[in-house]
Amino acid sequence: MNMSRRTFLQGATLLAGVASASQRRTDAAPQSPSYPYLGRTADYVDFQIIEPGRSITQVESWTLGGYGIVRITTQDGRAGIGQLSSFEPDITATVLHRQVARHVLGRDPAGIDALVDGVIDANMKFPWSFVCRALAGIDTAIWDLYGKIRNQPVCQLLGGTTAPVPVYGSSMRRDIAPADEAARLVRLRDARGFRAFKLRVGTPTGHDRDAAPGRTEALIPAVRQAVGNDVELLADGNSCYTPPRAIEVGRRMQDQRYFWFEEPCPYWELEWTAEVAAALDMHVAGGEQDNDLAQWRRMIRLQAVDILQPDLCYVGGFTRAWRVAKLGQQAGKLVVPHSSHLSLITLFSLHFMSAIPNAGPFAEFTIEDSGTTGDEFYRPALQVVDGKVKIPDGPGWGVEINPAWLEKASYQRTQQ
Numbered sequence: 152m153n154m155s156r157r158t159f160l161q162g163a164t165l166l167a168g169v170a171s172a173s174q175r176r177t178d179a180a181p182q183s184p185s186y187p188y189l190g191r192t193a194d195y196v197d198f199q200i201i202e203p204g205r206s207i208t209q210v211e212s213w214t215l216g217g218y219g220i221v222r223i224t225t226q227d228g229r230a231g232i233g234q235l236s237s238f239e240p241d242i243t244a245t246v247l248h249r250q251v252a253r254h255v256l257g258r259d260p261a262g263i264d265a266l267v268d269g270v271i272d273a274n275m276k277f278p279w280s281f282v283c284r285a286l287a288g289i290d291t292a293i294w295d296l297y298g299k300i301r302n303q304p305v306c307q308l309l310g311g312t313t314a315p316v317p318v319y320g321s322s323m324r325r326d327i328a329p330a331d332e333a334a335r336l337v338r339l340r341d342a343r344g345f346r347a348f349k350l351r352v353g354t355p356t357g358h359d360r361d362a363a364p365g366r367t368e369a370l371i372p373a374v375r376q377a378v379g380n381d382v383e384l385l386a387d388g389n390s391c392y393t394p395p396r397a398i399e400v401g402r403r404m405q406d407q408r409y410f411w412f413e414e415p416c417p418y419w420e421l422e423w424t425a426e427v428a429a430a431l432d433m434h435v436a437g438g439e440q441d442n443d444l445a446q447w448r449r450m451i452r453l454q455a456v457d458i459l460q461p462d463l464c465y466v467g468g469f470t471r472a473w474r475v476a477k478l479g480q481q482a483g484k485l486v487v488p489h490s491s492h493l494s495l496i497t498l499f500s501l502h503f504m505s506a507i508p509n510a511g512p513f514a515e516f517t518i519e520d521s522g523t524t525g526d527e528f529y530r531p532a533l534q535v536v537d538g539k540v541k542i543p544d545g546p547g548w549g550v551e552i553n554p555a556w557l558e559k560a561s562y563q564r565t566q567q
């Protein structure tokens with residue numbers, strides 16, 4: 152084929168494409184004028200908690216072990232404290248200071264929706280994970296600032312109260328035999344009044360493998376028998392199963408009246424999880440890893456999960472988690488945030504559950520020693536009394552970071 156012939160054919164193909172597109176435009180039904188952005192619902196109203204007029208002039212971070220604290224300061228000397236997402240906080244702090252802070256400095260904290268969206272837009276080449284982990288520190292610090300300016304706990308800014316919130320005791324262990332796990336949960340039920348527990352089945356991204364041969368089949372009935380019928384039971388697969396195996400395990404749970412089956416399949420395989428949810432009568436829960444709000448919308452539309460579990464820090468902060476809750480509310484779904492350790496994430500989640508209208512029946516509260524209990528990290532420490540945890544009454548998040556922890560931590564600062 153000579154070049155002129157090839158050029159002619161390409162031109163003809165292009166022209167055919169233009170004609171076809173033109174025809175589609177003529178025949179197309181009118182499109183909806185509304186394109187809610189980054190997880191907003193059609194009726195979403197951006198937050199306006201404080202008067203505009205301030206400017207963020209400084210972003211600081213402290214990292215130590217698995218945790219990282221953020222402080223923002225405004226030009227009038229007001230400050231708020233937040234937390235980077237846990238795990239690898241040194242990497243997250245680097246992202247905070249190199250890729251997030253410059254989009255925050257000089258901005259008015261009153262416009263939090265626009266501010267967090269601006270950070271996402273500016274980082275389009277680096278979507279989600281570490282940008283959201285860092286953004287969570289800024290967002291949660293701004294919410295603390297709001298509470299301190301308004302002299303109210305964060306939950307009260309949004310219509311909630313600091314009344315005690317029921318919690319479920321969340322086991323993180325798979326290296327424990329079924330009988331020992333059952334005995335441990337009975338002791339906790341009696342000592343601290345827990346009325347719900349979550350167990351671990353399978354293995355994380357385990358391709359249907361169990362932590363020990365037959366452990367899951369033994370654990371499900373053993374714990375039910377030990378704790379009795381007045382305690383709700385949940386189980387977490389941590390992305391372990393293919394749908395056939397997940398459905399088999401789920402039916403064993405249904406036989407023992409378990410309340411939810413969490414993350415049964417690799418969480419990115421939404422269709423697999425939707426297949427499990429359709430096959431089971433019990434609730435399927437999930438979403439803790441998901442930090443793309445468009446993916447949240449797809450997850451809800453697919454009916455992949457019944458109970459939404461955004462992690463307020465993985466998802467990029469309180470504001471973005473609020474949008475997940477709004478999407479869930481629109482679809483009639485309950486929300487129980489993921490909060491698997493006793494850093495500020497559990498505190499954020501308690502405020503959040505107090506404020507949203509579609510909170511599930513109990514918040515997550517780890518039963519493991521995560522190294523951040525008592526006064527070691529912040530005070531006052533959260534306490535389980537009669538199966539509930541009181542939200543601190545102080546303004547903002549209502550806690551102070553222990554100065555001794557800050558003293559030991561690695562410090563970075565970016566100023567305007």
Ligand SMILES: [Mg+2]
Nearest residue numbers: 387413414439
């Ligand atoms: Mg989980």
